[in-house]
Amino acid sequence: MKKDLLQLIKKHGTPLFILDHNILRENYRMFKKHLPRVQCYYAVKANSHPEIIKTLFNEGSSFDVASYNEFMQVYKYIKHFEKKDKEFFIWDKIIFSNTIKDCDTLRKVKRYRPLVTFDNSEELKKIKAHCVTAGLVLRLKVPDTGSQVEMSSKFGIDQGEAHSLIRQAFDAGLVVEGLSFHVGSQCTNFDNYTAALNITADIFHDARKKGYDLKIIDIGGGFPVPYDEQVPKFEALANIIAAECDRLFPQDIEIIAEPGRFIVATAAVLISEIIGKARRDGKVFYHINDGVYHTFSGVVYDHWIPNFRSFKRGKEEVCAVVGPTCDSFDKISLSVQLPPNLEIGDYLLTENIGAYSVASTTKFNGFYGATIVHRT
Numbered sequence: 118m119k120k121d122l123l124q125l126i127k128k129h130g131t132p133l134f135i136l137d138h139n140i141l142r143e144n145y146r147m148f149k150k151h152l153p154r155v156q157c158y159y160a161v162k163a164n165s166h167p168e169i170i171k172t173l174f175n176e177g178s179s180f181d182v183a184s185y186n187e188f189m190q191v192y193k194y195i196k197h198f199e200k201k202d203k204e205f206f207i208w209d210k211i212i213f214s215n216t217i218k219d220c221d222t223l224r225k226v227k228r229y230r231p232l233v234t235f236d237n238s239e240e241l242k243k244i245k246a247h248c249v250t251a252g253l254v255l256r257l258k259v260p261d262t263g264s265q266v267e268m269s270s271k272f273g274i275d276q277g278e279a280h281s282l283i284r285q286a287f288d289a290g291l292v293v294e295g296l297s298f299h300v301g302s303q304c305t306n307f308d309n310y311t312a313a314l315n316i317t318a319d320i321f322h323d324a325r326k327k328g329y330d331l332k333i334i335d336i337g338g339g340f341p342v343p344y345d346e347q348v349p350k351f352e353a354l355a356n357i358i359a360a361e362c363d364r365l366f367p368q369d370i371e372i373i374a375e376p377g378r379f380i381v382a383t384a385a386v387l388i389s390e391i392i393g394k395a396r397r398d399g400k401v402f403y404h405i406n407d408g409v410y411h412t413f414s415g416v417v418y419d420h421w422i423p424n425f426r427s428f429k430r431g432k433e434e435v436c437a438v439v440g441p442t443c444d445s446f447d448k449i450s451l452s453v454q455l456p457p458n459l460e461i462g463d464y465l466l467t468e469n470i471g472a473y474s475v476a477s478t479t480k481f482n483g484f485y486g487a488t489i490v491h492r493t
């Protein structure tokens with residue numbers, strides 16, 4: 118085991134979530150490098166740790182927020198700005214990408230003139246009543262075939278109904294600034310992006326012909342993380358998106374994106390510790406001190422299949438790795454290749470665990486989740 122990891126464990130104990138801010142910066146810069154035309158709004162929901170927001174803020178990132186609290190987490194860094202700069206930042210660098218916002222949230226953000234997404238006429242009525250200052254972005258329903266987490270069953274308006282909703286918004290005295298979509302999270306089927314961009318372009322050009330001056334195309338998140346070797350390369354996707362954007366939209370149109378997972382997933386590893394071991398129906402079960410109610414919550418909410426490595430070498434066999442709670446649901450994986458001779462007190466390493474992990478940790482059974490440490 119690497120000496121520096123052992124030192125961290127000695128100092129902080131386990132479970133230990135180690136977040137590398139250099140990797141965060143590299144991921145952000147890689148996104149910008151391969152999609153230079155696209156403004157990058159980090160999707161705070163993927164991991165809202167304040168230190169992540171701070172690092173990305175210092176890199177010049179924009180932010181996608183899902184709630185008033187997430188908005189405030191970003192606002193903290195611009196609170197001291199001059200009024201004009203603050204207003205510009207909020208308008209230019211923050212988007213409320215949650216298509217449904219409660220009335221109270223809308224009332225609270227009205228004074229900030231936010232950019233918000235919507236996908237239905239009830240939401241329009243709420244925005245008109247409680248946040249008339251908002252700029253609107255209409256979220257479209259697009260194919261999300263094969264994505265790890267699908268989106269289109271809950272969000273987005275059908276292509277055929279988009280125009281009437283745009284008209285409704287303008288008729289109500291609101292302004293639709295642009296169109297958005299999300300092809301599903303961890304999208305490895307790049308045809309989803311091509312299809313979504315083409316659907317969006319049809320609606321965009323149709324709206325412009327009808328006199329509605331849309332200015333923003335928001336291509337959402339979904340950018341895939343290299344969890345395994347089968348995942349196609351981000352660079353290839355970026356080439357497709359860049360070419361399609363240039364082909365489909367005039368140069369003065371702002372293209373924005375909301376990557377979450379892509380920025381943060383590879384920036385963290387988790388060290389967990391074996392706290393129990395049993396053979397159940399012939400299979401070795403490793404009980405570790407983290408589970409699906411904690412850092413491995415992505416197994417449930419994110420359909421994520423975690424990886425495990427032991428520091429001890431040995432012939433491997435199929436083992437189970439389960440969490441520390443009394444709930445039998447708390448099984449992380451029933452099929453992990455590990456040596457069967459690991460012992461209580463041995464450590465397991467899980468890579469690429471930065472996204473949708475600590476973001477949805479609970480305190481179930483009185484376990485408080487992993488200690489988070491930062492490599493800056």
Ligand SMILES: Cc1ncc(COP(=O)(O)O)c(C=O)c1O
Pocket residue numbers: 160162163181214215299301302303337338339340375376377378379
């Ligand atoms: C509206 C919206 N934008 C962006 C994201 C981030 O997606 P991803 O982590 O796949 O990049 C999500 C994820 O749920 C989302 O709902």
